[in-house]
Amino acid sequence: MIRVVIADDHPIVRAGLKALFSIEPDIEVVAEAATPQEALEASVRENPDVVLMDLQFGSGETTTGAGATRTIRALDAAPYVLVLTNYDSDADILGAVEAGASGYLLKDAPPHELINAVRAAAAGESALAPVIASRLMNRMREPRVSLSSREIEVLEQVGAGRTNQEIAGTLFISETTVKSHLAHIFSKLDVASRTAAVSVARQQGILR
Amino acid sequence: MIRVVIADDHPIVRAGLKALFSIEPDIEVVAEAATPQEALEASVRENPDVVLMDLQFGSGETTTGAGATRTIRALDAAPYVLVLTNYDSDADILGAVEAGASGYLLKDAPPHELINAVRAAAAGESALAPVIASRLMNRMREPRVSLSSREIEVLEQVGAGRTNQEIAGTLFISETTVKSHLAHIFSKLDVASRTAAVSVARQQGILR
């Protein structure tokens, strides 16, 4: 029997997952969590085989889904974590994999794909949704520009409409440094202006 | 007995809604639809009391959720349509109301709110999620900025990362005019730069 914890802030999604798993004789939902904290507590308490983890939780949460994944994976006899989310942005996928997720599924996936992924995860295998898999393939094939974390940080501020001066202020660096980062970003993304950089970054899933 | 049709492209969400309604003795799910087209067909065939309609359907759909809502509301003995979606952007809300929806709910709403909304809709009443209601109140209180179609056109170009000169070229106007439009946009959105304008416009659902 595969023991599963569901972590998602949408009651509807939790009910849906429970309903889907209730049909499967070898899968049992042992706990539900509406916040990352609850997910961690449930993982410690129930010691499940698999945790289904959403990445986006409602505002007001201190921890993110990725953060919770990282913490859970650091437990003794840690359960496998399957990330289940709406978006397939590169940043999210990479963040999830980095945090130790053994699978990445989209919420519009057909149920059987989900069930298979749970079984695969419980067996210690990796399970990526086909969409995600092909996305990663593309990334490998065409060596994607990768921005450093600092550069992404700067770019996020730009996307929020801040000026270089303001960005310098919030990141505690000089305006010169901000412009330097931006120059690197521009050349990496092959653009000539901040707005174009934001636009391209959005398309490539670097920014949300 | 309230007869309900569920239209959502996520199997998980459909399962969740079905599970939630199965507990209620007076609500019956008579059909599920994974596309706007199926939603219309089911509405004609089953003649339900209420249609639960998602606004976002997977890519590749010709009709949108709002379009399907409009069509369904034009039927003889049309069912009431409850819009159920993830986002609360102004554009979405207004579009849904305009299309004839009698309610607007968010997917992270607590189940009882959802159930109540279905009963209210079946009785011909309007049901807005509290979050949405207060949003509309704010809108009324603070007369919302509305950009002219030309201004939106310019702002889209800005969001795509084009310079004023490029925008002038593609829209066949002088750069001066572009700047003039932008000046109006800035004052309407109460921002000071193009990137901030794009950011605010995105938040308010003016831009995608």
Place this chain on the structure above:
DNA sequence: CCGGGAGTCGTCCTTTCGGAGGATGGGTGC
């Protein structure tokens, strides 16, 4: 141990953007 990338800071210079102000013509509504 040395190279190179990342992050930090600087200067000088050019271009672009945005603010302020005004002007014209064409709609639409009352």
Place this chain on the structure above:
DNA sequence: GCACCCATCCTCCGAAAGGACGACTCCCGG
């Protein structure tokens, strides 16, 4: 006909952004 909004165009000017140099740390991997 008048008011109002929109789209179009203009000038002048200060501020912001971006390009082109160089240079200093730190740290990782060959």
